[in-house]
Amino acid sequence: MPDAPQPAQPQPQPQKKTAGRDLGAAIGVGLGLAAVIVASLFVVKAAFVGVIVVAVVVGLWELTKRLQERKGIKAPLVPLAIGGAAMVVAGYVRGSEGAWVAMALTALAVLVWRMTEPPEGYLRDVTAGLFAAFYVPFLATFVAMMLMADDGALRVLVFLILTVVSDTGAYAVGWRFGRTKLAPRISPGKTREGLLGAVAFAMVAGALCMQFMIDDGSWWQGLLLGLAVAVSATLGDLGESMIKRDLGIKDMGTLLPGHGGIMDRLDSLLPTAPVVWLLLVIFVGSG
Template sequence: MTDTDRPQGTPGPQPKGSTSRAGRDLPAAIGVGGTLGVSLILILIFVPEVWFPVVAVAIGVASWEVTKRFRESGIKVALIPVLVGGQAIMWVSWPWGVTASIVALAATVLVSMIWKLLGQGLQSAPDNYLQDLAGTTLVLCWLPLMGAFGASMVLEDNGAARVFTLMIVVVCSDVGGYLFGVSFGKHPMAPAISPKKSWEGMVGSLIFGVAGSVLTVMFVVDAQWWIGLILGPVLVICATLGDLVESQVKRDLGIKDMGTLLPGHGGIMDRLDSLLPSAFVVWAILGALL
C-alpha cells in the first residue's frame, strides 16, 4: 500500500515536521491559505467590486490547469473556446445576471462543437470527437458556470456578506473535517475515490460547518438563524461531494494535483474544488430565503 492509497488514521513514514497526516506540507499550506484568506477578506471589506475580476482570473487559471491536465491524458479539450468562452460566461453575469451566463454557456458549447469538428479540416474526420467534446463541456460547466454564481453574488444586496458566508462555511467544514479526521478517522468514507476521507471527518465537517453557517447568517448576513441551519448541512455535503468529484477526476487522470501554483495546496483548481459547487448552493439558498 502506497502513502497515496493509505486510509486515514494509518499514515506512512514521513519526515518529521515536513508534512501533515493529510499528506501535505502543512506550514506551506497554512501560509498560502492564510495569505489568500486575508487578501480575499480585505477585498470584500474595502473593494468588493474587485471580487468579480479576482474570481474571473482564478477561473481562467483553473480552466487552463484542468485543460492542460486533460490534454496530457489524451482528452483534447478545446482550449481557446474554454478560455475565451469561459470568460464570457463569467463576465456577462455582471450586467445581465446568471441567466446570461447560461446563454453564454450554450453558445460556447455550440462553438466548441464546430471547433472540434473542423479542427482537422473538412477532408478528415476528427479523432475522439465525442470524448473531447464531453471533456470540453465538463470544464465549461464545472468552472466558469459555477464560478459565475460565486462572482455574481457580490453584486446582490448585501453581496459581500453572502460571499463571506460561502467562504466561512467551507473553511469551517474543511477545518472540522481535518481535525476530526486526523484525530479520530478510522472508517473511510469513499476508499476507492479518496482514501483519506473518513466518516469521522464528515461528522466534524457537519458540526463545524453548521455552527459556522448559523453564526455567519445571524451576525454577518443579519438574517434568521434557521436559514443558517438549512444552509449549513447542504453546503457541507455539497462541498464534500465537490472535493470527491475532483478526486475521482484526478484518479482517472492519474495525477495528485491539477497544478503546482500554490505550495502545499497544488493548483488553483485544487482550492476551488469544493468552493465551485458550494457557490451555486449559497447563491440558490440565500437567494430563495432572504
C-alpha cells in the same frame, strides 16, 4: 551451556500522523489568498469579479492540460477561457439569464473551434470541453451572482467561510478521530468521522454567520445552510478525487505550494456556490 541472552531488539516507534503536505506553506498561501479575497471584496466589488475570472481561467488551463497529458483529450482551451471569463462577467452584470446565454455561446464556440482539427476524437474532445465549461466557469458564476445583492460582499464571505470551515472540520476531526472510511475507492483519506466534523463545524459557523452577518437572517437558517454546505463541499471534494484517480494524478497542479493547483482549492467551492446562492435567495431574497 545455557544459550547466551539475545540482545533486546529496539521497539519500533509509533508513526505520527502527518498532513501529507507542507503545512507551513499551506497556511502561508492560504493567508495570502484570504487577504487578496477580502481586500477585493470590500474595496471594489468588480475587482473580486476579476479574481473569479483569473481563478476560472487558471483552473481551466490546469484541467485541460491534465486531460491532454494523461488521456490525450484535447478540450479547446481558448474558447473555454474566453467563454468562461464572459460567463462570470455576464452572471455579475445580467444574473442567471446572462450566465445561461454565455454558457450556450461558449458551448457553440467549443464545437466550432474543434472543427479546425482532424475529426478523429472530435466527440471526445468537445464532450470534455462542455464538461469543463460547466464544471469550472458556470458553477463559479454563482459566486458572481451572489455579489449582485446589496450585501453581496457579505454573502460571498459567508460562502467562503462556511466552505473553509467545513473543510477544516473534516480535516481536524478526521485526522484525530477518523477510523471508518467514507469512500475508500475514491478518496482513502476521507472518513465518516471527518464528515460528521464537517457537518458540526459548518452548522455552528452557519448559525453564527446568518445571525450576525446577513440582514434578516436567522440562526436556524444558518444551521440548514451549514448542513447543505458540508454535504456539497464533501461531494465536490469526492468528485474531483474521482477525476484525479481516473487521470492517475495526486494534484491538478503545483501553482499553490502546500495546496496543489487552483483546481485543488476550487473542488469544494464550485459545487457549493449554487447551493449557497439558492438557499440565501430562499431565506432572505435576492437582495
